[in-house]
Amino acid sequence: MAEEAVLGFLHQNDEISDSGQFATQSGISHDEIVNVIKSLSAFHFVDAKDIKRDSLILTDEGRTYATAGSPEVQLVKAIPPEGITPKELENKLGSQIFKLGRQYAIKNKWVEMGKSEVTKKIDTVDDEVQKLLMRIQKGEVMNSTEDAAAIKMLKSRKLIASQIWKGYSVKKGPKYARERRKPATDLTRENLQRDDWKNLEFKEYNFEAKGFPVEGGHLHPLLKVRRQMQMIFLQMGFEEMPTNNYVESSFWNFDALFQPQQHPARDSHDTFFLKEPSTTKTLPEDYVARVKQVHESGGYGSRGYGYDWKREEADKNLLRTHTTAVSSRMLYALAQKPFAGQRYYSIDRVFRNEAVDRTHLAEFHQIEGLICDRGLTLGDLQGVLQDFFSRLGMSKLRFKPAYNPYTEPSMEIFGYHEGFKKWVEIGNSGMFRPEMLLPMGLPEDVRVIAWGLSLERPTMILYGIDNIRDLFGHKVDLGLIKSNPICRIGIQ
Numbered sequence: 001m002a003e004e005a006v007l008g009f010l011h012q013n014d015e016i017s018d019s020g021q022f023a024t025q026s027g028i029s030h031d032e033i034v035n036v037i038k039s040l041s042a043f044h045f046v047d048a049k050d051i052k053r054d055s056l057i058l059t060d061e062g063r064t065y066a067t068a069g070s071p072e073v074q075l076v077k078a079i080p081p082e083g084i085t086p087k088e089l090e091n092k093l094g095s096q097i098f099k100l101g102r103q104y105a106i107k108n109k110w111v112e113m114g115k116s117e118v119t120k121k122i123d124t125v126d127d128e129v130q131k132l133l134m135r136i137q138k139g140e141v142m143n144s145t146e147d148a149a150a151i152k153m154l155k156s157r158k159l160i161a162s163q164i165w166k167g168y169s170v171k172k173g174p175k176y177a178r179e180r181r182k183p184a185t186d187l188t189r190e191n192l193q194r195d196d197w198k199n200l201e202f203k204e205y206n207f208e209a210k211g212f213p214v215e216g217g218h219l220h221p222l223l224k225v226r227r228q229m230q231m232i233f234l235q236m237g238f239e240e241m242p243t244n245n246y247v248e249s250s251f252w253n254f255d256a257l258f259q260p261q262q263h264p265a266r267d268s269h270d271t272f273f274l275k276e277p278s279t280t281k282t283l284p285e286d287y288v289a290r291v292k293q294v295h296e297s298g299g300y301g302s303r304g305y306g307y308d309w310k311r312e313e314a315d316k317n318l319l320r321t322h323t324t325a326v327s328s329r330m331l332y333a334l335a336q337k338p339f340a341g342q343r344y345y346s347i348d349r350v351f352r353n354e355a356v357d358r359t360h361l362a363e364f365h366q367i368e369g370l371i372c373d374r375g376l377t378l379g380d381l382q383g384v385l386q387d388f389f390s391r392l393g394m395s396k397l398r399f400k401p402a403y404n405p406y407t408e409p410s411m412e413i414f415g416y417h418e419g420f421k422k423w424v425e426i427g428n429s430g431m432f433r434p435e436m437l438l439p440m441g442l443p444e445d446v447r448v449i450a451w452g453l454s455l456e457r458p459t460m461i462l463y464g465i466d467n468i469r470d471l472f473g474h475k476v477d478l479g480l481i482k483s484n485p486i487c488r489i490g491i492q
């Protein structure tokens with residue numbers, strides 16, 4: 001109906017100068033007119049130009065007084081000729097109307113507000129405020145000077161507010177027609193058979209239109225970076241270690257790594273111990289004896305820790321706290337064969353009973369690399385770290401002495417992040433202690449250099465994710481999974 005009205009009007013007239021007045025005249029809501037103008041102009045049936053003007057609208061309170069009358073007039077009308085007590089009057093009007101009404105009725109000298117009695121000084125009163133509100137409600141133009149004062153007063157009483165009124169002036173467009181026929185969106189067999197395609201209006205082809213989003217699987221960013229890390233290790237000649245056992249014995253997770261049984265990491269504040277199965281079934285007894293030995297009294301040039309090592313402590317099952325537990329198994333297995341150098345890596349979940357915060361969850365993915373060979377040095381470790389991290393786009397490294405129970409010397413690794421313009425801690429590393437390697441049966445001159453980092457930190461940095469909870473766990477943001485970049489090479 002609005003479309004016929006607009007196209008019809010333009011058939012007789014050159015222009016609709018003001019869509020607002022046109023709406024009032026044609027008794028159609030301005031919003032409906034505006035929607036039609038927008039759609040007709042989209043198809044070039046009309047040319048529409050914005051027109052704006054400052055308009056006044058009633059606030060909620062203003063709208064109530066436009067119907068019920070201003071509070072001061074309501075108050076006067078509620079006072080019987082013989083007067084009334086303030087309490088009764090307030091009950092009649094309600095406290096808001098009573099308070100506002102009293103304020104303005106007194107100001108207008110319409111009432112005598114005694115402590116115990118309220119009387120009115122006038123019989124009839126004209127509700128100027130209500131009249132003004134209704135004129136504004138009807139959209140009447142109010143630009144006279146006395147109107148200006150009234151508008152100022154109504155604004156100060158927060159009964160009206162200014163609002164930019166947006167409308168259009170409309171002229172015929174290049175595609176103007178008395179009536180819009182739905183443009184054909186397809187040339188069908190019927191059109192050809194009926195031969196009516198000649199006078200069909202075809203809808204313009206929108207080559208910019210986005211196709212339907214192709215739903216498909218989405219790799220979690222963690223798995224993309226895992227793949228990236230895996231590729232780097234494989235390109236550097238490393239072999240992946242089997243990490244498919246989250247449950248580990250304290251022996252391989254701690255004792256084999258020469259981590260003493262009273263080390264703080266070994267109590268349930270840091271480690272998830274298992275209630276069922278609480279203890280491990282089998283351990284290589286001869287090797288266990290050597291581990292007991294080295295913990296208690298040393299050997300291999302070490303004086304050990306000199307404490308009473310307990311088998312039952314080593315038997316306790318736990319959720320592994322690091323994939324270094326897998327490294328100890330693999331190095332022990334390597335020692336049972338004629339020695340050959342080996343490069344191993346692991347990327348899998350580890351569990352730590354830690355406080356959860358923006359960058360820490362109770363589980364994360366540890367990445368570990370190790371090289372086991374004769375005569376390796378700390379320089380070799382720094383060299384392989386340089387190689388590894390430069391393939392991740394971090395070529396400026398710094399090493400800070402650190403301590404791990406199972407490596408000596410140990411180094412924290414820092415990389416300079418060009419984007420953040422700061423040094424970031426990107427991992428930890430060291431040379432496994434002889435007290436760990438020799439009881440396994442590895443030859444004297446075999447050294448093992450190793451390092452570790454997390455998968456979550458680089459992924460958060462690469463994908464600009466601030467809170468680890470958006471990345472991993474039950475609060476993961478699926479939108480992020482679906483809309484993250486295909487892949488991000490290099491850190492920068």
Ligand code: FB9
Nearest residue numbers: 392394407425426427428429430450451452453454457458
């Ligand atoms: O991942 C870490 N940081 C990091 C790594 C990479 C990165 O971007 C990459 C270049 C693309 C950005 C940041 N960290 C290790 C450093 C910190 O985040 C640290 O606060 C948190 N660490 C975890 C442990 O938290 C308790 C990260 C995790 C970590 C730490 C040490 C090891 C493994 C993981 C190790 C080891 C190790 C040492 C010696 C021998 C064998 C293994």
